[in-house]
Amino acid sequence: MEPEVLVVHALEEPPESWEAAVFLAGPTPRAPDVPSWRPEAVERIRARWAVSGRLVVFVPEHRDRRYVDYTGQVDWEERCLHLADEVVFWVPRDMETMPALTTNVEWGMWHDSGRVVFGAPPEAPKNRYLLHYAERFGVPTATTLDGVVAAALDRIGDGSSRIGGEREVPLLVWRTPEFRQWYETQRGADNVLRGARVVWRTGLHWGLHVAVEVAAEGRVKANEVVFSRPDISAVLLYRPGPTPDETVVVLVREFRSPASTEDGCVHELPGGSGPGDPLSTAVAEVAEETGLVLDPARLRRHGVRQVNATMSAHRAHLFSAEITEDELAAVRDTGPHGLLDEGERTYVEAATFAEIRRAALVDWATLGMIAEALYADR
Structure with missing residues (x-):
């Protein structure tokens, strides 16, 4: 497939597929004697796009530079801004010929989206x-048109082929392992995205309002949001008793804002996300949250499942390790642990499985993970 740059002007329908899409945001001249900067931007994009496949450039100007449908124009711009993988803001502001007042509003709406460049x-x-x-939101900036175009295309890289509703998932979400894992399972069930809209994104967390064609039911379900974060590793540290109910389980207590417990804290298994494989993440999280350094060979795998399948696409990799009395005593007498400089403070506590259940100490997901690991050999 040859490189292709396809320009879509105001009120024109976007194509059904592409590798990447760019929106050229900024002031639009209204007087016929004031030249637009966008034709030059398109040419610079053409000169730089060497990727096999299609790059769509949304130009919010009519081909004949007439504006006859204000509401339609605004709706088209909003739609295509959401379709874009990168929004290129070029603001050659001139207070007499291009004051860029609307651009200020658009910038305020998109500056923290994670998919803008500014020049x-x-x-x-x-x-x-x-x-x-x-500067505050880490947006790439440039002082030349070529520089701002280069910044956008650098972030796009090779893009990624998307068709239909898939186009509505921008690259910054499409490329995440969590999205890929979720969508691959949906495609495995013959389900297809018919629409999507990013409703929330911060760091490695994201939320998509999705419309999914459910193949087995012959309908499109469009009233739910998929949230996700990186997968976690969770570790059951335990001192075995005569029965599972009498087995002592190590938990970590930590203040977490969503908690609706009596003490305002969550009580859960040591665990979290990390850059490595699930096993190395498990070992690192145990050391970080309890102070106990384990040989990876001591950890037993119990598989991977979603934690809350009606809400979040992320999964938990469950491990367990039997610990000694000395290790149990050592972790009980230490704390706080965690990444203290980043606001994470964890405190080790221990209770039997029966005590955990009677006191409703953990949430249902954690209770299930504990039961899965404790009953695995019984």
Whole structure:
């Protein structure tokens, strides 16, 4: 497949598939004697796009530069902004010919989306406030049109082929392992995305309002949001008793804002996310949250499942390890643990499985993980 740059002008229908999409945001001249900067931007994009496949460039100007449908124009721009993998803000502001007042509003709506780049000539006035927020949110900036185009295409890289409703998932979500895992399972069931809208994103966490064609039911379900975060590793540390009910389980207590417990804390198994494989993450999280350093060979795998399948796509990799009396005594007498500089404070506590159940000490997901590991050999 040859590289292709397809320009879609205002009110024109986007194509059904592409590898990447860019929206050219910024001031639009209204007077016929004031030239637009967008044709030059398109040419610079054409010169740089060498990837096999299609790059769509949304240009919010009519081919004949007429504006006859204000509401339709606004709706088209909103739709295509959400379709774009990168929104290129180029703001050659001129207070007489291109004051860029609408651009200020668009920038305020998209500056923290994670998919914008910002550029402006050094002499362009009234951009200091916009540049302030670009710096605050880590937005790539440039002082030339070629520089801002390059910044956008660098982030797009090779793009990724998407068709139909898949186009509505921007690359910054599409490329995450969590999205890929979720969508591959949906496709394995012959389900297809018919639409999506990013409703929330922060760091490695994201939320998508999705419309999914459910093949087995012959319908499209469009009233749910899929949330996700990186998969976690969770570890059951236990001192065996005569029965599972008498087995002592190590928990960590930590203040977490969503907790609706009497003490405002969550009580859970040591665990969390990490950059390595699930086993190495499990060992690292145990050391971080309890102070206990384990040989990886001591951990037994119990599989992987979603934690809350009606809400979040992320999964938990469950491990367990039998510990000695000395190790149990050692972790009980230490704390706080965690990444203290980042606000994470964990305190070790221990209770029998029966005590955990009677006191409703843990949530249902944690209770299930404990039961799965304790009863695995029985």
